[in-house]
Amino acid sequence: MREIRISTERRTQLVEITELVADVLDSSNGSSAALVYVPHTTAGVTINERIDPKLVEDFESALEKIVEDGWRWQHVDADGENAPSHVRASLMSPQVLVPLEDGRLALGTYQGIFFCEFDGPRERKVYVTALS
Amino acid sequence: MREIRISTERRTQLVEITELVADVLDSSNGSSAALVYVPHTTAGVTINERIDPKLVEDFESALEKIVEDGWRWQHVDADGENAPSHVRASLMSPQVLVPLEDGRLALGTYQGIFFCEFDGPRERKVYVTALS
Amino acid sequence: MREIRISTERRTQLVEITELVADVLDSSNGSSAALVYVPHTTAGVTINERIDPKLVEDFESALEKIVEDGWRWQHVDADGENAPSHVRASLMSPQVLVPLEDGRLALGTYQGIFFCEFDGPRERKVYVTALS
Numbered sequence: 001m002r003e004i005r006i007s008t009e010r011r012t013q014l015v016e017i018t019e020l021v022a023d024v025l026d027s028s029n030g031s032s033a034a035l036v037y038v039p040h041t042t043a044g045v046t047i048n049e050r051i052d053p054k055l056v057e058d059f060e061s062a063l064e065k066i067v068e069d070g071w072r073w074q075h076v077d078a079d080g081e082n083a084p085s086h087v088r089a090s091l092m093s094p095q096v097l098v099p100l101e102d103g104r105l106a107l108g109t110y111q112g113i114f115f116c117e118f119d120g121p122r123e124r125k126v127y128v129t130a131l132s
Numbered sequence: 133m134r135e136i137r138i139s140t141e142r143r144t145q146l147v148e149i150t151e152l153v154a155d156v157l158d159s160s161n162g163s164s165a166a167l168v169y170v171p172h173t174t175a176g177v178t179i180n181e182r183i184d185p186k187l188v189e190d191f192e193s194a195l196e197k198i199v200e201d202g203w204r205w206q207h208v209d210a211d212g213e214n215a216p217s218h219v220r221a222s223l224m225s226p227q228v229l230v231p232l233e234d235g236r237l238a239l240g241t242y243q244g245i246f247f248c249e250f251d252g253p254r255e256r257k258v259y260v261t262a263l264s
Numbered sequence: 265m266r267e268i269r270i271s272t273e274r275r276t277q278l279v280e281i282t283e284l285v286a287d288v289l290d291s292s293n294g295s296s297a298a299l300v301y302v303p304h305t306t307a308g309v310t311i312n313e314r315i316d317p318k319l320v321e322d323f324e325s326a327l328e329k330i331v332e333d334g335w336r337w338q339h340v341d342a343d344g345e346n347a348p349s350h351v352r353a354s355l356m357s358p359q360v361l362v363p364l365e366d367g368r369l370a371l372g373t374y375q376g377i378f379f380c381e382f383d384g385p386r387e388r389k390v391y392v393t394a395l396s
Contacts, residue, residue, distance in 0.1 A: 001164075001231050001238060011396050030265075033299055035165055037231050037241030041181040047358040048350055049305040055339035059348040059354070065335060066355075071197060077186035083190040088181055090191070091198075094179040094243075095229050097266050097359050099301050099393040106265060106391060108303030110359075127238060129231040131164050131396050132264050133363050133370060134381075167297055169363050171372030195355075203329060215322040218312055220307040222323070223330075226311040227361050249333035259370060261363040263296050264396050 050112025182244025314376025
């Protein structure tokens with residue numbers, strides 16, 4: 001298991017981590033898939049288009065519309081009333097699993113792997129594990 | 133593949149199963165990840181914070197707001213008009229995959245694995261498979 | 265890694281691919297799980313009930329309600345203003361991972377694997393990888 005560290009800058013922010021994941025996989029030839037896992041409860045990971053920055057903004061605002069800050073929430077912790085952040089994280093999911101071909105991520109032409117911050121800014125970790 | 137059995141008590145209910153998963157993994161040293169799979173169509177699984185019971189309630193009511201019972205639905209089966217339960221299950225997803233370190237779940241500090249019931253109460257199964 | 269090809273016929277369409285996945289797994293005895301991966305950014309994959317065609321229609325319209333075409337979107341590409349299609353794809357997720365028993369998909373009684381088209385009609389690919 002390898003670890004990536006990233007810093008987020010805004011409350012809701014998708015950060016592309018495709019190259020960071022590819023870098024820690026350098027010697028995984030022989031493996032069949034790469035597990036990208038987020039060990040946080042107000043952040044997740046997804047795969048989507050890595051071309052248009054406007055689409056990333058669309059994603060961020062869509063997640064805030066699917067799960068509304070204005071709903072009645074009970075949860076308050078040291079980080080404030082961040083229940084919607086937790087739900088958004090689970091909607092995106094805590095992990096993605098990408099097949100490998102000759103040790104390289106078999107992503108589609110337009111696909112990138114995105115860390116999904118929902119309670120930033122924060123320092124975050126991502127675990128990468130090669131599976132056989 | 134190992135099997136866990138749980139009983140749910142309410143229509144929409146998140147049940148923490150972290151310890152149950154960890155228990156059936158006891159002898160999986162050498163494996164790289166644990167697949168937790170739900171073989172049902174009105175239940176799923178997610179990973180989120182296991183500290184605050186109020187957050188669990190927030191999750192349950194949020195899923196009922198994201199997918200509304202009051203929308204126009206066509207599906208009716210032996211269990212009634214439970215189409216929204218099916219959609220909620222897919223939003224949470226049928227499986228999670230957690231990396232293992234020395235045979236133990238490499239969960240984040242606050243993370244727990246939650247079975248997500250959306251058409252309870254019922255008797256349910258969860259499959260746990262260690263991957264190399 | 266094996267590849268499946270499918271053609272979709274409508275903008276939003278769930279297509280059952282369980283048999284197609286099972287077919288390319290024929291010789292995977294000894295493997296522990298099957299990774300079904302979608303290399304597109306406006307399509308995903310999920311697992312749900314394969315019995316009632318009305319439930320499939322309910323799923324399709326629910327995804328169009330959870331993420332509304334009428335929200336303010338910025339992204340426009342060669343395929344038009346398809347930002348909601350991208351978000352729907354991520355909600356369903358780019359992959360599912362199904363445990364194998366004696367080389368066969370350990371799906372629940374009513375479960376099927378569904379390719380989720382959100383920007384059709386198109387020609388699409390799905391990757392299937394057996395993991396040990």
